[in-house]
Amino acid sequence: MALASHETEIRVRYQETDGQRRVHHANFLTYFEIGRTEMLRSRGATYRQFEEAGLFLVVSEASCRYRAAAEYDDLLLVRTYVEKVGGASIEHGYEVIRDKTIIASGKTIVVCVDREGRVRRLPDWLLE
Amino acid sequence: MALASHETEIRVRYQETDGQRRVHHANFLTYFEIGRTEMLRSRGATYRQFEEAGLFLVVSEASCRYRAAAEYDDLLLVRTYVEKVGGASIEHGYEVIRDKTIIASGKTIVVCVDREGRVRRLPDWLLE
Amino acid sequence: MALASHETEIRVRYQETDGQRRVHHANFLTYFEIGRTEMLRSRGATYRQFEEAGLFLVVSEASCRYRAAAEYDDLLLVRTYVEKVGGASIEHGYEVIRDKTIIASGKTIVVCVDREGRVRRLPDWLLE
Amino acid sequence: MALASHETEIRVRYQETDGQRRVHHANFLTYFEIGRTEMLRSRGATYRQFEEAGLFLVVSEASCRYRAAAEYDDLLLVRTYVEKVGGASIEHGYEVIRDKTIIASGKTIVVCVDREGRVRRLPDWLLE
Numbered sequence: 001m002a003l004a005s006h007e008t009e010i011r012v013r014y015q016e017t018d019g020q021r022r023v024h025h026a027n028f029l030t031y032f033e034i035g036r037t038e039m040l041r042s043r044g045a046t047y048r049q050f051e052e053a054g055l056f057l058v059v060s061e062a063s064c065r066y067r068a069a070a071e072y073d074d075l076l077l078v079r080t081y082v083e084k085v086g087g088a089s090i091e092h093g094y095e096v097i098r099d100k101t102i103i104a105s106g107k108t109i110v111v112c113v114d115r116e117g118r119v120r121r122l123p124d125w126l127l128e
Numbered sequence: 129m130a131l132a133s134h135e136t137e138i139r140v141r142y143q144e145t146d147g148q149r150r151v152h153h154a155n156f157l158t159y160f161e162i163g164r165t166e167m168l169r170s171r172g173a174t175y176r177q178f179e180e181a182g183l184f185l186v187v188s189e190a191s192c193r194y195r196a197a198a199e200y201d202d203l204l205l206v207r208t209y210v211e212k213v214g215g216a217s218i219e220h221g222y223e224v225i226r227d228k229t230i231i232a233s234g235k236t237i238v239v240c241v242d243r244e245g246r247v248r249r250l251p252d253w254l255l256e
Numbered sequence: 257m258a259l260a261s262h263e264t265e266i267r268v269r270y271q272e273t274d275g276q277r278r279v280h281h282a283n284f285l286t287y288f289e290i291g292r293t294e295m296l297r298s299r300g301a302t303y304r305q306f307e308e309a310g311l312f313l314v315v316s317e318a319s320c321r322y323r324a325a326a327e328y329d330d331l332l333l334v335r336t337y338v339e340k341v342g343g344a345s346i347e348h349g350y351e352v353i354r355d356k357t358i359i360a361s362g363k364t365i366v367v368c369v370d371r372e373g374r375v376r377r378l379p380d381w382l383l384e
Numbered sequence: 385m386a387l388a389s390h391e392t393e394i395r396v397r398y399q400e401t402d403g404q405r406r407v408h409h410a411n412f413l414t415y416f417e418i419g420r421t422e423m424l425r426s427r428g429a430t431y432r433q434f435e436e437a438g439l440f441l442v443v444s445e446a447s448c449r450y451r452a453a454a455e456y457d458d459l460l461l462v463r464t465y466v467e468k469v470g471g472a473s474i475e476h477g478y479e480v481i482r483d484k485t486i487i488a489s490g491k492t493i494v495v496c497v498d499r500e501g502r503v504r505r506l507p508d509w510l511l512e
Contacts, residue, residue: 013286013289013290013293014289014293014303014402014403014408015286015289015402015408015410017402017403018398018399018401018402018403019179019398019401019402019403019405019455019456020184020186021403022186024158024398024399025157025187025190026154026155026157026158026161026399027154029153029154029157030152030154030269030271033154033269033270033271034269037269037270037329046329047270047328047329048328048329051147051328056148058148058150058194058197059153059194060193060194061191061192061193061194062153062154062191062192062194063189063190063191063192064189064190064191065188065189066186066187066188066189066190067188069186069245071403072303072304072307072403073293073302073303073304117197141414141417141418141421142274142275142280142417142421142431143274143280143282143414143417145274145275146270146271146273146274146275147270147273147274147275147277147327147328149275152270152271154271158397158399161397161398161399162397165397165398165457174457175398175456175457176456176457179456199275200275200431200432200435201421201430201431201432275435276440276442278442280414281413281443281446282410282411282413282414282417282446283410285409285410285413286408286410289410307403312404314404314406314450314453315409315450316449316450316451317447317448317449317450318409318410318447318448318450319445319446319447319448320445320446320447321444321445322442322443322444322445322446323444325442325501373453
């Protein structure tokens with residue numbers, strides 16, 4: 001069971017489609033990133049504050065399974081889950097939903113590093 | 129062992145970097161796509177011909193592990209492997225290399241479909 | 257004086273920033289496009305319907321002046337104006353505003369074409 | 385007459401196309417940026433060195449006229465011109481050419497700033 005979850009809506013931009021008239025697959029990683037960002041914001045924090053404190057979350061793994069195409073102007077629901085929290089990393093899961101159908105699902109692992117790229121413990125305020 | 133492999137060079141564009149001064153992680157899926165494209169071209173075919181024949185390769189799975197950051201102006205070597213060929217799908221593996229160090233590796237599965245989105249056998253000329 | 261105007265909000269995505277920690281300048285053209293899209297939607301139409309009718313709006317000119325940087329997570333207001341409507345083209349003006357300050361302004365001309373790329377009159381329902 | 389000019393080739397990526405099966409118009413600003421970068425490199429300098437010296441070139445104006453569509457896999461020639469050099473700014477002109485036909489042309493003005501965003505004189509080594 002996920003430790004936490006959050007939902008955010010994304011309207012597909014024309015620029016995100018490709019010659020197949022569907023959202024280019026790489027953009028789903030950007031949708032996941034928006035999901036993480038908005039989940040954090042919903043808890044009263046922002047990733048911007050995180051960087052202002054000299055810490056960065058870098059993606060160490062990302063994967064996505066594509067089940068159906070998303071098209072221009074579709075209104076997508078991105079559901080973001082916190083699956084696991086380690087000392088310095090967080091694993092998120094994602095579902096991208098259109099009209100109650102999951103069209104893509106994915107996973108990322110982000111690792112906390114400082115300006116020099118050294119792995120650092122996640123700050124306490126993030127874990128709460 | 130891979131069924132085939134190919135190498136292509138990519139120069140990192142400023143537009144591909146993000147506020148962490150590294151290549152945004154989603155762009156590696158685009159680098160993989162360039163790897164697939166150039167591998168096909170090196171065999172005397174192009175993906176454009178593929179679409180002109182009414183067939184499309186859609187990505188059904190993609191994943192990437194990031195080991196080190198790529199930065200603006202880096203000259204990257206993308207090594208693309210054909211790992212497995214099914215009746216209607218191809219699994220590729222990838223390594224992104226800078227100065228002989230693998231900075232990222234990944235995998236994709238592409239599926240052959242027609243204009244209506246129906247799964248279709250890979251054409252013989254592609255398999256050869 | 258503008259013939260019509262519309263405002264829409266855009267939250268800056270991490271993926272849109274570049275190594276200078278500001279929104280990469282090319283993305284402002286995408287923000288303008290979102291402004292056009294949402295202006296149309298606010299009038300009860302969508303650009304998707306437009307394409308379903310076999311018509312396309314292609315950009316024939318675009319320009320932007322950048323006054324201040326937009327940064328990750330900024331909440332931007334995009335103000336879109338219809339400046340001029342011709343038989344087959346529309347000229348839009350744009351202002352991108354953050355905290356009541358205009359950080360960029362721009363202009364585009366879009367031309368109506370059919371599937372074969374021939375210039376076509378704008379449909380009446382769009383002009384109303 | 386231009387003060388200097390340079391040519392570089394760009395192969396259109398699938399990711400750069402949009403639902404109209406043409407290169408999304410915003411990407412031409414990225415093509416222009418590649419033109420500037422490669423022009424600098426051809427003179428034995430890199431923009432990376434520029435930033436390592438604590439200086440940045442930020443785009444203050446950009447414009448583009450689109451005459452014909454670029455499509456996936458097209459091999460484009462980007463011709464970059466230095467049109468004018470001021471104390472702190474450079475104006476470039478661009479032509480994007482396919483098969484000897486100009487499909488787009490544009491202009492940018494970049495301004496030299498330091499880390500704090502203050503306008504700074506262009507370094508002498510760049511002007512030479």
